Structure formats: C-alpha cells, structure tokens
Amino acid sequence: MADLVNVDYNTSIPNNVNLSDDRRVLKALEKWHPGYLNWWSNMGPEGFQESLVYLRTAVSVDPKGWAKFGYVKMPEYRWGILLAPEEEGRTIPCGEHAGNPAWQEVPGEYRSMLRRLIVIQGDTEPASVEQQRHLGKTAPSLYDMRNLFQVNVEEGRHLWAMVYLLQKYFGADGREEADMLLQRQSGSEDHPRMLGAFNEATPDWLSFFMFTYFTDRDGKMQLEALAQSGFDPLSRTCRFMLTEEAHHMFVGETGVGRTIQRTCEAMKEAGITDPYDINAVRALGVIDLPTIQKKANMHYSLSLDLFGSEISTNAANAFNSGIKGRYREAKIEDDHKLERDTYPVLRLIDGKVVISDEPALSAINMRLRDDYVKDATGGVNRWNNILKKAGVEFEITLPHVAFHRHQGEFSAIQADPEGNLLSSEEWEKRKDEWIPSKEDGDFIDSLMKPQWETGKYANWISPPRVGIDNKPGDFEYVKVSGVASDA
Amino acid sequence: MNALVKQHLIDPEICIRCYTCEEHCPIDAITHDENNVVVDVSICNFCMDCISPCPTGSIDNWRVVAEPYTLEQQFDMLELPEQEEGLEQASDGGGSLEALEDEIEALLAKAHEGTGGKPVAPASASKPSINLFNRAKPAKAIVQGNFRLTDADAENDVRHIILSLGEQVFPVLEGQSIGVVVPGEDADGRPHEPRLYSVASPRDGEKPNTNNIALTVKREDKGVASNYLCDLDRGAEIDITGPFGATFLLPNDPQANLIMICTGTGSAPFRGFTERRRRTMPNLQNKLLLYFGARRPEELPYFGPLKKVPESLMHTEFCYSRVEGKRKEYVQDRMRMRSDVLLALLQQDETHIYICGLKGMETGVDEALADICRNGGLDWAVLKPEMRTSGRYHVETY
Numbered sequence: 001m002a003d004l005v006n007v008d009y010n011t012s013i014p015n016n017v018n019l020s021d022d023r024r025v026l027k028a029l030e031k032w033h034p035g036y037l038n039w040w041s042n043m044g045p046e047g048f049q050e051s052l053v054y055l056r057t058a059v060s061v062d063p064k065g066w067a068k069f070g071y072v073k074m075p076e077y078r079w080g081i082l083l084a085p086e087e088e089g090r091t092i093p094c095g096e097h098a099g100n101p102a103w104q105e106v107p108g109e110y111r112s113m114l115r116r117l118i119v120i121q122g123d124t125e126p127a128s129v130e131q132q133r134h135l136g137k138t139a140p141s142l143y144d145m146r147n148l149f150q151v152n153v154e155e156g157r158h159l160w161a162m163v164y165l166l167q168k169y170f171g172a173d174g175r176e177e178a179d180m181l182l183q184r185q186s187g188s189e190d191h192p193r194m195l196g197a198f199n200e201a202t203p204d205w206l207s208f209f210m211f212t213y214f215t216d217r218d219g220k221m222q223l224e225a226l227a228q229s230g231f232d233p234l235s236r237t238c239r240f241m242l243t244e245e246a247h248h249m250f251v252g253e254t255g256v257g258r259t260i261q262r263t264c265e266a267m268k269e270a271g272i273t274d275p276y277d278i279n280a281v282r283a284l285g286v287i288d289l290p291t292i293q294k295k296a297n298m299h300y301s302l303s304l305d306l307f308g309s310e311i312s313t314n315a316a317n318a319f320n321s322g323i324k325g326r327y328r329e330a331k332i333e334d335d336h337k338l339e340r341d342t343y344p345v346l347r348l349i350d351g352k353v354v355i356s357d358e359p360a361l362s363a364i365n366m367r368l369r370d371d372y373v374k375d376a377t378g379g380v381n382r383w384n385n386i387l388k389k390a391g392v393e394f395e396i397t398l399p400h401v402a403f404h405r406h407q408g409e410f411s412a413i414q415a416d417p418e419g420n421l422l423s424s425e426e427w428e429k430r431k432d433e434w435i436p437s438k439e440d441g442d443f444i445d446s447l448m449k450p451q452w453e454t455g456k457y458a459n460w461i462s463p464p465r466v467g468i469d470n471k472p473g474d475f476e477y478v479k480v481s482g483v484a485s486d487a
Numbered sequence: 488m489n490a491l492v493k494q495h496l497i498d499p500e501i502c503i504r505c506y507t508c509e510e511h512c513p514i515d516a517i518t519h520d521e522n523n524v525v526v527d528v529s530i531c532n533f534c535m536d537c538i539s540p541c542p543t544g545s546i547d548n549w550r551v552v553a554e555p556y557t558l559e560q561q562f563d564m565l566e567l568p569e570q571e572e573g574l575e576q577a578s579d580g581g582g583s584l585e586a587l588e589d590e591i592e593a594l595l596a597k598a599h600e601g602t603g604g605k606p607v608a609p610a611s612a613s614k615p616s617i618n619l620f621n622r623a624k625p626a627k628a629i630v631q632g633n634f635r636l637t638d639a640d641a642e643n644d645v646r647h648i649i650l651s652l653g654e655q656v657f658p659v660l661e662g663q664s665i666g667v668v669v670p671g672e673d674a675d676g677r678p679h680e681p682r683l684y685s686v687a688s689p690r691d692g693e694k695p696n697t698n699n700i701a702l703t704v705k706r707e708d709k710g711v712a713s714n715y716l717c718d719l720d721r722g723a724e725i726d727i728t729g730p731f732g733a734t735f736l737l738p739n740d741p742q743a744n745l746i747m748i749c750t751g752t753g754s755a756p757f758r759g760f761t762e763r764r765r766r767t768m769p770n771l772q773n774k775l776l777l778y779f780g781a782r783r784p785e786e787l788p789y790f791g792p793l794k795k796v797p798e799s800l801m802h803t804e805f806c807y808s809r810v811e812g813k814r815k816e817y818v819q820d821r822m823r824m825r826s827d828v829l830l831a832l833l834q835q836d837e838t839h840i841y842i843c844g845l846k847g848m849e850t851g852v853d854e855a856l857a858d859i860c861r862n863g864g865l866d867w868a869v870l871k872p873e874m875r876t877s878g879r880y881h882v883e884t885y
Contacts, residue, residue: 059654063511063536068656070696239510246505247542253503254543378504378521385500385565465501466544469658470614472739 014059014080017164028167032178036160039126039182040075045152046133049075052479053149054468056247058082058157061240069469071479077153081164084239092230093329094336095322102232106169110321114231115170117324119177120194121226122162123184124219125155127198128211130186134201135208138448140458144205146468146477147251151212154244161237169233196406197302204444205461206259206287210299213252213379218306220245221327221372228325253379254464256296260383261462262286264390275394282443285459289387289394291440296396297417298435300376301404307369309408310345315364326364327371343367346401348409353402353419373398404435452480493587494555495526495533498567501545508537508546518558525561533587535619539656547616549584586731587618591666594683595732601842601849601882602875609738609839609878613690616658617733622681625668625726626655630719631699638785644706645752645788646717647687650727651699657727659700660690661759662735662841662881666728669715682712683731685843685883687755689763703755703788735841735881741768744838746829748818748852750780753844754788756883760841761801775801776832780818780848782809818848819855829856830863833870839879846884 013019019026041049052071059068061082072078090102106114129152139145159181166174184191187199197215202208223245227238266284267275275281281288308315318324319338326332334341341360346353360367376398383396400419402410414427417434436444451458455474467475497508502524509517509524516530517537537546550556550570585599586592599606608615620626628650636645659665663686669679688701706717719725737745737760745764747757757777764775781787784807793803804825806816822829832838833856842852853867860867874880 063538063540066656067539068654242510243507243540246503246507246540249505250503250542254501375504381522382500382503466614468544470544470547470616472611472613474739 012078014057014078014082016061016082016085017168019081022168025164025168028175028178029164032163032167032175035179035182036079036156036163037075040156043126043130043185044133044156045074045129045136045149048136048145048149048478048480049073050482052482054146054471054475054477055150055153056469058240058244061085066243067469073482074149074153077156079153079157079160081160082240083233083236086232086236090232090235092322093228094325095230095320096337097230097322098336100230102230102235104232106231110231110323111170113318113321114234114323115166115173115177117226117318118162118165118234119181121222122159122166122177122181123194124198125159125162126181127184127186127193127195128216129155130193131198131200131202131211132208135205138205138450140205140448140451140461141456141463142452142454142477142480143457143464143468143475144255144461145452147247147255148208149478151216151248151251154247157244158241161241165233165237195306197306200302203441204448205255206292206295206444207299209252209255209259210295211252212248213256214296214299214303214376215306216245216248216252217372217376218303220249221307221368221375224327225324225368228329230322249379253382255461256292256379257383257386258462258464259287259460260289260292260386260396261390262460263289263292264387264392265462266459267392268390273393275392285447287444287447287460289392289396291436291444293396294434294436294440296380297399297404300398301435302406303372304369304401305405305407307372307408308365310347310366310369311358311362311409312365313362316359316361319364320361324364327368346409348402348413351413351421353410353415353421369401373401399434452478491551491553492528492555493533493584494528494550494552495531496548496550496556496561496567497524497526498545498548499523499564500566501543503543503545505542507540507542511536511540520562523562523564525558527558528555533618533621534624538616538619547614549587551584584617585733588621588681591618591681591683591728591731594681595664598683598883598885599734599881601846601853601884602880603871603882604875606734606881607876607878608734608736609740609743611738611740611743612736612878613660613739615660615663615730615733615736617729617731619657619730620728622666622668622678622726622728625728626652626657628652628700628725628727630721630723630725632721633717633719636703636788636790641783641785643751643782643786644717645786646704646706647788648702648704648716648719649688649693649699650702650725651697653698655698657698657700657730658690659686659730661686661688661737661763662756663730663732665700665702665730667712667716668726668728669712670726673711679711681728683729684716685752685755685759686730687758689759689766691766695766701758703752703758705752734878735843735883737763738839738878740837741771741774742837744774744776744832744835746776746778746832746838746840748778748822748840748842748844748848750818750844750848751786752788753842753848753884754779756843757841758789761796765796765800769800772799773802776828777801777803778806778818778821779803780806780808780816780844783807784810817851819851822852822855823858826859826862829859830865833860833863833865836877838874840874840881842882842884844884849882849884 055072056067092100163178166178186193192199223238229235263286266286275289278288338360342357343360343363344355345358345363345366347356399417402415402419403417405411414422447460454476457463516527585595631651632649634647637643664683666681684702687703692699704716707713804821806821808815857867
C-alpha cells in the first residue's frame, strides 16, 4: 500500500488543471484519495499489488509527454488529472445553443442532466476494474498480464477524471456522488453498478478480450459523444481519455486476433480443415472458431444494450441542450440542430423488423449505435483476414441487432443471428448454438492456466507481432515477485 | 530517377484504426478510409507528434522510396511493403532508417563508412526510435552534472556531461547518438552545423529509472559544440535533437559476445553497453572484451570506473601510445598479441565486433583482424561482410 500520510499531492497527481492553486478541489481530492486507494486494494486486481508492472503513465497531454513507460507498483501508479488543451474560441457544437461560446462553468438549467451523464460514465470505469479483478492469476503471458493491468490503472484514471469534474463543478452533490462511485460494486446485491453489462464478472481471458473490444468500444463511443459536449471541461477530459481508450481497443482487437491466429495454426499443424470439428480442435488445447463466434455474439449484443433505447427523449434533450453530441459532430455536415431531420431506425412494428424514419433528434442513440457497429466491423474484418491468410474457411460475423437484446426495440422478442424472429421455445431450444453454453465456458475455463515465464505464451494464444514500447519478445513485462531479476 | 523520399507508413496489420494519430497530427497529414489509417507523404513533416500516442506500435515505420505510395495505394494495403532493395541511401538496418534529416543521416553515413557496406542492426537489438526531436522542435535538457574525466594535468579535457530530460519522453538505446543545437550563428550568419554525440549511458538513465543521458565530450581546439558543452554549468538548459542511429546497437541476446575496440571518447557507447549488460545480465560471464587505447592512463576517460568493472563481466585491455619510457602500443598491437583469444571468438556466430573512435584507427584494426584471421585459417575478406550483413560488425568513427 502506498504511503497515505506523506502523499505529496503536488507530484503524486500529475495534472494540467493547476491543482496546486485550487485549494478547495485539492482538499476534496485529498480527502477522496485514501478511499480510492482503499477501493483499489479491496476491489482492484486481486494479488500483484506488490509486483512491478511495466506501465505507461500519462504525465502531460503533450504528445511527447504522453506515454512514459516504466516499472511501477500499481498502488503507486500516478493517477493524474489531464485535460486536452483548451481550444481558443471553442463553441457549442450542437443543439439549440450551437455556435455560442462553450460553457466553462456548468449551465444551471442542465446541471442535473450533466451530473447524471458524468456519474454514469464514471460508474463504468471502476466497474470494469472490478469485473476483471480475478484475471491476473490466469494470465496467458506476462505481456497480457501487463496489458490487463494497464487497462485497469487507466480505467482507474478515468474514474479520477470524472471525480475531478464532480468535485470541481458540482459542490456537495458532486462530493457525495464521488463517494458513491467507490461504494457501488459490480455484481453487488445491495449496491450494484448502474449499467447491466457492468455487473457481470469477466470469467476468462477470451471474455476479457471480447469485453475490451466490444464493450470498451461502447465506452469509446460514449466518450466521443461527450467529447463533443458544449460543457468544455467535460469535452476536454473526454478527448484525453479517448487517447488512452485506444489502448483498450488494441488489447481487445489483438487479443481476439491472436486467439484466432493460434487456433488456425494448431488446426493446420494437426491437419484439421473443418472448423466445425469442435472436439478435434478442442483436443489441441485451443479455442474452436464456432465458440469464438458465440463469444462475439454474446459480447456484441450486450454492448448494443448499452446504447439504450433507439428512440429516446433523454438522448434528444442531451443533444438539443448541447451537453452530448454525435460521433465526430464537428465533421458532420448538417445544421447540427436536427429540428426537421429524420433518421432511419430499425424498429419492431407489428411483429416485423422494419426500417422507419424517425425524428433525428429522438434517434440520437440509434445514430451513435450505427457508428459503433461500423467501427466494430473494422476489427472483425481484420480477424477475417487472419482466417483468410491461414486458409481456414470460416468467417466471424456480427449478429443482427435484434439478436439477444435486453434493451430497446427488440428486448421483448427473440431472434436468431440473422434477425429472424423466434418463439421463446425455439430460442430456449437453440440458444446454445449462438451464445456460449455452460459447457463452452467450462472448456475455455480449462485452458485458463497461467503462463508467467518471460517470453512464453499459453498454448491457446499466439505471441503479439510487436512488443509494448517496442520491447523485445522476452521482455519481463511484469516482475511478479516485485523484485528485479535478470532480464 | 526521381529523388528518393523517406515515407512514413502505418502497419495496417497492427493498426486498430483508433485515429489517435489523426487526432494528434497538428497539420492533418493523417487520414483514413474504412480499411486503413494512412499518412499523406506530401504533408507529413516528421514532427513525430503521432508516434508516442499510438497504442499499438504500428505507427513507427519508414521506407525510402523512389515513387511514394499514394493514399489510394495505402488504403488498399493489407500488409506493410518491404523496403525496396538498393534504395536505402547511406545506411539502413532492415528497413529502419538511421535518421530522417538528410544532414544527420549524412553524418552517420560518414561515421559508419568503415563498416564496408550497408550497416545492419544486430538481430536481437531493441527497435530504436529515431528523430523524435529535431532542430525546429528540440527537446529541452538541463545540465545535471559536468565533470572532468581526465587528470588535471592531462593535455586533453574530456568531460562527462549528464543531461536531465525531466518529464520529456526521449527513448534512447545504447549506441545511439543525440544532436546538440549550439545557439547562435557561424561567421556566415547561418545556424551552426549539427554535431552528434554518442550516448554514454544505458537506456534507463545514469542510475536505473532516471530520465537522463550522459555524454562523453572532448574539448576540441576551436570546436564550437565541444567548447559550448564543456563550458556548461550545472542547471543550464540546452536544446538537443534525436535520438539518431538504428544500427550501432547492443544485441539483447545474452549469448552475444561483444568485442569492443575504442580510443578516447569512442568509449562512450561502450560505457552504455557495459552498464546495460551489468544491470540486466549481471551473472553472465566472459562475454565482454574491451580494447581501449589512449595516449596515457591520465587521459583515458573512465579509467577509474573501468578499473572497478569485475573481470568476470568484462575483460579490459588498456593500450598506451605515449607513456614515457615505454614502447608505443596501439589497440591493434594488443589485438595481435591476443590473437588466440580473438580467433576463438571470431569463429563463433554469437560474436559481435564494435569499433568506435578516431577515423585513424580503422585501418590498423582492420589489418590486425585480417592478420589474425589469416594465421588462424580464416578469411577476413569473407568473414567481415558476413558479420556485417548479419548485424555483427559495426564501425563508428569520426
């Protein structure tokens, strides 16, 4: 545990918000910090708190001060408060106030809406750390373990970022919310995290990769939308968070890719050409492609739920008030007000899946989700390139948006991955074809054996093409015992 | 043929299309379509702002091309194209350029001339970063220390200068160089020519995890840069550029034998090599061999500290050419005396040779190696290019 008494706040919180001159906020953060460290040690990664991890720390937002690599014990990580530089003359990009100067203080009429958005975003950050806390001990390599911990400490930093906004701009309410962010716990009966997908434990490493690919990508889209906020401090915070979020996408995309790669290699070595010969593939100690597809179906559909209802008044209000924009708002060429526009929304009308033109303002969530689907498709194409290169006849596909949904238009019905509606009985009978069964989970679980030897990888996953920070293949990314040994 | 161009490419197989680089590019040289994120060669000015924010390691790729890849060609790339043979101008290590600025590259090409062909980085060397800072956008370094290494009564004033980089990220590998920007102008009103200095410290700093760099600087009569550096007080701020160099690097392979041959300040990279080995592989024995020539012991940089390096880690042979009452001895003379040791090493695939110092030493050392080979039934004319192309023969002289 870090030395709580003698924490030097001037150096332990790298920041570009002039914290040392802001006595009130500094004091509030000082009060919050021990609780945070306490949360980290109780709910953060299980074990490894004394290990030296080769982590990237952001010490400034300048591109060159951005990624400082070095060995750190996680509780001593320098969680900083970093906002993208202020853009001179920035204006509110959307909604009824579009074109007015961006707010540097919270606009009174939108105070509660803004606070709620910040709290929801803030709640997901520690939640994912909690969901992933058991994974360290089954890491397939020190490289992957390091990536897990990098994701974890940065989610921790994102919590700091949201807490800073709450402490700085929302007074006593904000302080209370900041404390509550440490009280709620993923999966807790009494105080669960706010969003459903963040209350499920991440049971294995393939789930972790799928989660960082699909679910963190929802986080990315939400941050993109908040980065367009007319409330400038929120925009600047999110813009910098996105830089870090990219690493999480990287861990997911390459993690799944390396899993597929290894399966292809093992199949080739064993002369197996039929990817559906599941038992034969599993006997090689690698994850069969149909099961990887099922995992993708599951995480993709759960992540779609995070976008909320396709038609949403809350989303319309957030956009119209200029609090939350669309993905890459500044690059969209329209009036940024959407008062008379429509947007095509996939809806369930009279028991059929149809496209219906809806007021664009109400369809803000839908639009963001469409952008998400497009973004998520890019990586899936890369996975398919791996399959193609290996000469394995199999294609990973994303299921229809009506498949396996718990939120929005399609939550009341069941559909297969092609979007054909199914009766509940049919769904119950066939769902194991499309989402991982208990048996699939048990099999994956059986492969989750730690491989902590420097430069070695568990049998089910390929080594990465390049190391983190250009490190060579045998680099010791985590000194598990916390003691420097021979490299 | 058109003039050759250095082109920045992004590895499409590693890139995850997060557009972080695109967001960071201050002059909008980066763009994307549905497949790839690409760099517009007509806009990119090598400011390197995109390098460190990239979460994937896909961004740092360079090719020398006669005909630059168009945006459309880059959009269609499924993998990174190979460096076309024969186009790498002066120097190249398997597609990694030594520097992006022509004048710096010319300096390094000249320094590496004695390699006898295209220098190649050791197979197991870490991937170097190059040219992250240039004259237009230098890094700011603070002088942490400036110590005289040679005796007070020695003719030469050789100094050990430690430069702190504060919070700036300046990733440097042992064997790389940095440029020093001397303020002011020359007699013709132009900025002073860039001057390169080998880094004398290991990659993680003078002490582990200190973000600083050490240089070994000899005060040259009328030398603009050397006098500027040698006169710096502690606390002074200077502009530096780099890092430069992508081939004169330390192999990470613990089995690698290193024969290091130097004179004077040519010892700088070897100080980095040795310290790196000592820090990361302290238990390895009998892998490092140093031939170090100077006029007199008093003028040999790092004489004191070198004496303290345990024999098991590194065997050192000092050779002096101006000690009163003793016969002149140059490094090549001592090498001939130890021909049995060297011959045994030359026969091993794990052996790497590094020569660093004044240009004048090149011929003598080369002849000595040829003689040793001849007497042992080897052919240096065959072995040398073999070692060079496998990244095991390195010369940096000035």
